[in-house]
Amino acid sequence: MSSPKYAVICLLGLLLWSYACQYKPYSHGEIMYQNFCASCHMDDGSGLTGNIPPLAGADFLKAYPEKLPCIIRYGIADTIVVNGVSYNTPMAGVPQLTDAEITNIINYMNQAWGNDFGFVNPLEVQRILKECRTVGGGR
């Protein structure tokens, strides 16, 4: 291998590496979260003491991944228990979000604020949303 070729490969590698360092996963989900969720659940996912459940470190996200798409779209009126605390302030749904946007929000929440609750597949979210549409929910 001649040395100019070698240099080009090194340079490309360096570029890729610097890009990978700047890459923020789920940035679309983050923007969607800021626009549709953060005013109640707060920028840092901490919620509001006793009235609005936290998302940061929330056991609910890990325990009920199949409920999240339906709650985001249709809201929730039932009492839910998060980290041992009951919350019953009704949440309004966000019906204008698409399946893909909901997927991105869930994946952002699952990885933000120190959360590590895995990744949901867009097709899986789509399937769940089809099912909860018949059940309905929220207010």
Added chain:
Amino acid sequence: MNYFLFKEPIKSGAVFSIFIVALFCLSACNEDTTTLPILGHSYEEDGKTIHHTIPDFSFVNQDSAEITNQNFVGKAYVADHFFISCPTICPKLTKSMLRIHDTFKSEDRLLLLSHSIDTKYDTIPRLKKYADNLGVTSDKWHFVTGDKEEIHEIAEDYFNIAIEDADAPGGFNHSGRLVLVDKNRNLRAFCDGTDEESVTAFLKDIKKLLKEMENEQS
């Protein structure tokens, strides 16, 4: 060579003393001795300046107790306007109010007053639950409801707006100022309750007012 060795200590000594003097000046400058202004429209009458004051009011709090200006005699208080089912700015307002509450928990001279602008939905039991969930009590923080017109009108006296609007999210158009009122019912400071940095500055303003109250007493 000797000359240089001799010069160095003097030079560093001079630098050191300049540093000390500068530090002294800085600490003196940082001592903020100004008082908070009295805000709002004011006018002259018989040679006296009449300032904007909070008018008489009568509301009911989360414990079904009547709350009037009498509850705030000799005290300063922070007021805001919110409603429980508000999907926009209110949770952040309440969070900021909670931050103020926690900062001045043991400060008897400061109270908090949250007006619900959704008088139909935010009943006394709902306000009670909201306050209980936050872990706060009415000896420090009143959540009040009352006549809708009266609450919407007094919002303006606190530099806020509250307008019923079916097209607005949650049914109301409203603003999110937190306002500091002194014991003479004058407005002394305000902040944007949705902005953390603005609230941080506001906490300093509250401390300033409490200091002023302290000085008046002694």
